[in-house]
Amino acid sequence: MRERAGESxxxxxxxxxxxxxxxxxFLSVVLFASIVVGGVLVPNPGLSTGDPxxxxxxxxxxxTVTGVTLVLTLSQLVLSQELGAVGDQRERMDGAMSFRRDVAQAINTDVSPAEPSAFLRVLVTETRDRAVAVDDALANGDLEPDVRDRVTSYLDAVIENADSVIEQLDGATFGEFDVIRAALNxxxxWKLYEGRSITETQGDDLSDGAVAELDSLLATLELFGPAREHFKTLSFQWELSDLSQVLLYTAIPALSVAIASLLFxxxxxxxxxxxxxxHALVLVAATTTVSLLPFTILLAYMLRIVTVTKRTLSIGPFILRETDRSGGQP
Incomplete structure (x- = not known):
């Protein structure tokens, strides 16, 4: 993902x-240092008078009171989507079981794994195996050099990326961002787009066996998309639960410091x-930093949530950033 991202x-x-x-x-240190530097640069920072x-x-x-209340309200609103009548819960259950059966059929097993990391790993492993099968089917074929180069470059990219992600998913624990990081990688x-493009433009040049294996690869990639989005949603709900809990833990100390500073x-x-x-400047900077701790915690969590959201805005073969479509890594 870092190779494809525009960010550092x-x-x-x-x-x-x-x-x-x-x-x-880190954010707290930056805030503290900014206040201290501002107090040093300003000739009369106004610390001798009480009003500021x-x-x-x-x-x-x-x-602090308003922000924590608002965040907790929004978090509970998001988490309340898990609540519902028995009919809604049964519909969710039927959808989940139907999807698991589709995955189990795609990977040729009776039951798909229960753990998120293992579930994604078997899907990625299956795409790798399908890519190898396509490559094997092309071994005895008579293809034009440009066609063979394009298909081989595509398959190599699939296999290389899959090997890396499989290694990352091995032992990954849900709730610690390991699973979502690997899924983002x-x-x-791009694999789905390029595979469809090859099928439509060079399908007639490929053998029937290669086309069948390529179709199986694309079908497995189509299953990976909903799986990633589902686990991303669960990860967000997990993060919001952690955020709500942490804000409850830190709101009282932050309020205590702010109230004590106001009074004494x-x-x-x-x-x-x-x-x-x-000393007065350092004390004011320290108490302000502690009082703003709920905000810095909220900012730390939201930075990751919005970054993941930006990287996963689309589902399927929609690419929202510049991509090397010649076969390289996008």
Whole structure:
């Protein structure tokens, strides 16, 4: 995915892979440093008077209560989609079981795996096996060099990408973003598009066996799309549940610091400096950073959610970014 993304690899590491608590700590440090630097650069930061400080903490208290309440409400609204009458639940169950039967038939097994990582792994493994079967069917065929180069390049890309994703899914645990990261690394949309294009434009040049195996490969890729979207939805619900829980844990400490600072903190009575920094400035920056902890946590979680959403806006052979359609990795 990093090879296909327009963003920096380091940026994607922060947005997707990094632990959310580490991202929160990084954002808090940036916030703290920004306040301190601003206080150093401004000749008279206004710490000797009470009105700006009181206004600040009053705003922090109001924003924390309002923000946490709003986020929890929205999270519960999203999670409430899991609730419903028995008829709705049975319809969901029938859909899930029908899809599992389709996957089991595609991978030639009686029962498809239950774990998300194993479920996706068998689908990706099946696409790899189908690609190898197409390649074997082409071995004895008499194809034009340009046709063979295009098909071989496509199959090599499928096999190489599948091998990498299979390794990533091995031992991946749902709820720790491992499964979704691996699913994002499998660019099935381009594979589906290119495979359909080969079938329509060069299908007459391929043997019947190669066409049949290629159709099986494309059918398996079509199953991977809904599976990825389903597990992405479950991952988002998992993340929102974690976010709601974390916000509940941090809201009270953040409010306590903001309220205590409003009632008891008087920067004008704090004197002294360390390393050229005013103690009053450092204290105000620290209390503000702690008071904004629910916001930085929310930002850390939402950065990953919106990044994944951006990468998975379409389903099927729709490609929303620039892609090398000559056979290279998109």
């Amino acid at each position: 690899s380091r940026l994607l590491l922060v947005l997707l892979d990094a632990n959310r608590w580490l991202v929160t700590a 400080i009181e206004t600040l903490y009053q705003a922090l208290i109001t924003s 499998y660019n099935y949309s 903190l008087d920067p004008s009575t704090i004197s002294g400096t360390s390393a050229g920094l005013s």
